[in-house]
Amino acid sequence: MPDEDRAEPAARSFQLLEIRSRRVGDWVVLAVRGEIDLATGPQLRATLTDTLRAEPAGLVVDLSDVAFLGSTGLSALIEVSDALGPTRLRVVASTSPTLRPIELTGLHQVLAVFRDLDSALEAP
Template identity: 35%
Template sequence: MQLLLSVRPGRGCTVLEVRGELDMATSPQLREALQGLINAGDRQVVVDLAGVRFMDSSALGALVVMFKAFRAGGGRLSLAAVQPAVHRILTITSVDRVVDVYDSVRAAEADVLSSDGATGR
């Protein structure tokens, strides 16, 4: 399945919308897109996973690596609208204890806005 990625401005952040399956074949695209946001100066990024029904360990690894990259640069990477199958993976691997996971993009944006100094860039 093809992976579709789109970036849009959010409230106090940048939103990366992901549609398709995140697996060994598509996880490099996700990582490149997130690295591109870092390179562009984005510091508060919410990954909208509403359109993702499957994620394997390579995609999980890409998210963790990029979470660390955002944090190292003084930024924040959050996940939103995570589907049940993907949420199970995040829970089993305890990634949800490290990376903030929200029920919706709106909830993630609200938390970014309530954080001190949240500017999105």
């Protein structure tokens, strides 16, 4: 019988980016899962652009399930922040793969970064 637990992490490492969208009041929440790198960055950027076309009151990008956040993902967040303004974009980043690049680049001083989704949605 194959050991499924050992096979699962290897399969996850090659997983494409998954982005789920839902509305919470007038806000849109994008839950992102996978790795944001050169291969998947354009998918994230396209989803963000499409979401902005709907002119939501605000946007929460939840990176809780992101295993890698590269420069293409950081650039996409900056572009959205420029388009929406810092009070209308909220980023959930609490794990090292997401929070560390945001902090190392100084983007935590530009982006509204929250430790969890509830905090991001409840903030004034």
